[in-house]
Amino acid sequence: MAPGVLTWTGAVLVAAVAILALAAPLLTSWGPEDIDPTAIRQGPSSEHLLGTDLNGMDVWSRLLHAARIDLGLAIISVAVAVAVGAAIGALTGYVGGWLDALVMRILEITQSFPTFILALAVAVVLGPGAVNLGIVVATVAVPSYARLVRTEVRTVRELGYVDAARTSGISNLAVLWRHVLPNSLTAVRVVAPLNVGWAMLALAGLSFLGFGVPVPQPEWGVMISEGTSDIVAGRWWTTVPPGLALVICVLGFSLLGEGLQERETRRRSR
Amino acid sequence: MSAGPLLDVRGLDVRIPVRDGTVHALRGVDLRVEPGEVVGLVGESGGGKSMLASAVIGMLPANAVTQGEVLFRGADVLTMTREELLHHRGHGAAMCFQHARAALEPMRQVRKQLADRLRAHRHLGGQGVHDESRRLLTEVGITDLDRVLAAFPHELSGGMAQRVMIALALACAPGLLLADEPTTGLDVTLTADVLGLLRRLATEEGRGVLLISHDIAAAALVCDRIVVLRAGEVVEMGPTRQVIDTPRDDYTRELLAAVPDIDRPLPPVDHRSTAAAPVVTLQDVHVHYRARFGRTGHHALRGVSLEVHAGTTVGIVGESGSGKTTLARMLLGLVAPSAGRASVAGTDLSRLDRASRRRLSRSVQMVFQDPLGALDPRRTVLDAITEPLIPLGLSNAERQERATAVLRRTGLDDRFLSRYPHQLSGGQAQRVGIARALVADPDLLVFDEPTSALDVTVQAQILDLIRDLAADTARAQVFVSHDLATVRSFCDRVVVVYLGEIVEEGTVAEVFESPRHAYTKSLLAAAPRLGGRLVDNPTAREETTS
Known part of the structure; x- marks a missing residue:
């Protein structure tokens, strides 16, 4: 009962954000980068629902359009991380031997850095920009997926149907692709949605520090960063809405991920 | 205690509610086990054998709806309190599980597993545990006591693990031993050893043994009586000889016919050519x-x-x-x-x-x-x-x-x-x-x-x-x-x-x-x-x- 409700709450939150992001141009008359010179740092009004920021840009419009970048980039970078991680994990887990040992040691070294520090380091090397930001987040997430998949592959490759496939005369790569990989993604299916929330936080965090999306583009981390000076002056509308948006997204993905995990454990224990 | 049967199951009916309806797992089962008797419970998977065993040790699923009685030395297992059940399991009826090696705790040596049980149930101390452990292992026919006591379950062979499992079950001196497919995965010689052990425990020590098996031939070797269970119903019950020689139910006949007969005359050999190159x-x-x-x-x-x-x-x-x-x-x-x-x-x-x-x-x-x-x-x-x-x-x-x-x-x-x-x-x-x-x-x-x-x-x-x-x-x-x-x-x-x-x-x-x-x-x-x-x-x- 309860896990079901939580999963659905998570799904509804995520879906709501996604719909708002897609429908952004319909929900506001202002473009996200349009400047209203007559209204700078103004509070919420009928013209500007959530007021304007220091450049005279509409906060409501920027909030909606930022969801496209934050949500989209988070999902894409996690998808890329899963694909690359699964490929590395499947290959090393299936082949084993020195290749496995070497790759695993390299992954362990990268994982021994605190994630955000590592992300910062990569971001400094790559420089700012939306695409680079996605690459940073994906890179940092690859090792954990690789290890997850590798562990499962090592179990699955010993199973009867893998032996059966190997004796059927299809190539090793085909055995890996047809049988081993699809049956080794159970943990990943659960962890990936959970990680989208983490990826959004990482994206926003890097942007807040100035390593992400350049200024005129709408992005929650940048919006919060730009609004820091407003907080002391009592102009809450430039920072609180993007902050809340982040909270809602992370919460949504966490609930969704935990719900999926719950369902998976039940399915296995049956 | 009394002269009555050790185990007396009367009209046991078990229904398990599931998502879409009810599974009628046992339908009015009657079964008796006397002290010193080996009773074979025979049938195929899904027939209700394991459900019956669970009922006897009071481990039916919590949502099971039951009718009838499971009397053990006159007390109904189905209505026992938690404390009575804990005493009943172990001291009254003890279970030996299928796949002994997997059912033993993998991280503890045999010595420790036996000691745990003897301390908890029989309140024995150091020397008592030591002596009793050796006695139990000797009883189940293990000769190199020191090696087995020091072994972890994965170091034991399948037959040895099954013996240890039986020794563990015997640790609390139960009146009834439930053996759930004790010979699965064992080859013929080990199967014979384990079945012989069960027989001896009944004959020499007066325990009751309920042997659960899908293999009617194996059960026939050691059982005094055989009970055939199909789809939760007892279709045939009687002395072993009678069930084997003059089965009355079609299902029993089917089970018997399926047993490959090692003494059947060989078919005439057609001498096939072996002139061609071997494969x-x-x-x-x-x-x-x-x-x-x-x-x-x-x-x-x-x-x-x-x-x-x-x-x-x-x-x-x-x-x-x-x-x-x-x-x-x-x-x-x-x-x-x-x-x-x-x-x-x-x-x-x-x-x-x-x-x-x-x-x-x-x-x-x-x-x-x-x-x-x-x-x-x-x-x-x-x-x-x-x-x-x-x-x-x-x-x-x-x-x-x-x-x-x-x-x-x-x-x-x-x-x-x-x-x-x-x-x-x-x-x-x-x-x-x-x-x-x-x-x-x-x-x-x-x-x-x-x-x-x-x-x-x-x-x-x-x-x-x-x-x-x-x-x-x-x-x-x-x-x-x-x-x-x-x-x-x-x-x-x-x-x-x-x-x-x-x-x-x-x-x-x-x-x-x-x-x-x-x-x-x-x-x-x-x-x-x-x-x-x-x-x-x-x-x-x-x-x-x-």
Whole structure:
């Protein structure tokens, strides 16, 4: 009962954000980068629902359009991380031997850095920009997926149907692709949605520090960063809405991920 | 305590509510076990045997709806309080689980597991625990006490683990011992040992034993009475002799008919030509698993020589650990020979590259022991069957056509093509496994205990199918099994493997009627026979190891 409700709450939150992001141009008359010179740092009004920021840009419009970048980039970078991680994990887990040992040691070294520090380091090397930001987040997430998949592959490759496939005369790569990989993604299916929330936080965090999306583009981390000076002056509308948006997204993905995990454990224990 | 029966189940009815309806697991079951008696509870999976055992030790699912009584020494188990139940389990009735090695706690030595139980239930101290542990192990027939006490479960053989399991069950001196398929996965000699032990515990110590088994022949060896359970109902019950000799129920007859009879007269031998080049040639083949990561090396095959000709079926028999599975896996190219010459259909097994591996897979196919485990849960039956055709480069239509044809031949129709493994029964899954092995028309078919995971009546059907296939003279077949009666019933030649060596080889008549090696003799003596007696011959095994 309860896990079901939580999963659905998570799904509804995520879906709501996604719909708002897609429908952004319909929900506001202002473009996200349009400047209203007559209204700078103004509070919420009928013209500007959530007021304007220091450049005279509409906060409501920027909030909606930022969801496209934050949500989209988070999902894409996690998808890329899963694909690359699964490929590395499947290959090393299936082949084993020195290749496995070497790759695993390299992954362990990268994982021994605190994630955000590592992300910062990569971001400094790559420089700012939306695409680079996605690459940073994906890179940092690859090792954990690789290890997850590798562990499962090592179990699955010993199973009867893998032996059966190997004796059927299809190539090793085909055995890996047809049988081993699809049956080794159970943990990943659960962890990936959970990680989208983490990826959004990482994206926003890097942007807040100035390593992400350049200024005129709408992005929650940048919006919060730009609004820091407003907080002391009592102009809450430039920072609180993007902050809340982040909270809602992370919460949504966490609930969704935990719900999926719950369902998976039940399915296995049956 | 009283003169009444130890266990008296009266009109037990169990219903388990499930998502879409109710499972009627037991329907008015009556069953009695007297002290000193071994009662066999026989039937196939899903028949309610395990449910009945759970009821006796008070471990029915919490949502079960029950009627009737389970009286143990006059007290109803179904209405016991938590405290009474805890005392009842262990002191009253104790359970020995299937797959003993898996049911033992893997991280604790036997000594500690016994001590835990003796301290908790019998409040014994240091010296008491020590003496009682040794007494219990001696009672279950273990002689090298120090080694077993210090061993972890994975260091024990299957038979030894089962003995330890029984010793643990005996630790609280229970009046009734429930043995749930205690011989699953044990070969014939060990099965005989364990059954003999159960018999002795009843006869000499006056305990009641409820032996749960799908193997009516094994139960017949030691039981005083047999109860046949089908779909939650007792269909037949009576003294063993009476049930075996004059069964009244059709289902009992079906179970009995499915038991391969090792004493049935052999069919006339048709002398098939062996002039053609053999499909399998092994000359002094060794397989040595190298030691690594702290695991000790293992010499699985020691100098095996063998020829298998087209049109013949060769049975390979031996106990678990004898090397027969290694031999089968080597024929498929899954294990490489470490020394000697080995070839299948002209392909050298010791130097397999990509091309020769592909050629080999076209000439050898295997039918696996666990039929469901050999099918990818995410792929349909059609995918599974057509997979060996992929390297042949056929069109989709051709593949589907061949899959349908071969599936029909195994007795399934094309509706099964779109099913997934979880929608198949064990027997159906094994038919799919056979279809898959046949589809690329191999020169050699290897069967690895193809029926040991199946119910007896299904076993008989699958064996009939394999027997049909054996009639095809273009193909050679290797049948790996520890079931002598099955091997005898349709193999042409038999090879007996013991500790990695071939100790005896010959035609079925030669090996079964005049075995030369002591090990073969002990195997034959231990084979379960309907109406046979349990042969207690502990010296046979020592002789063969020398």
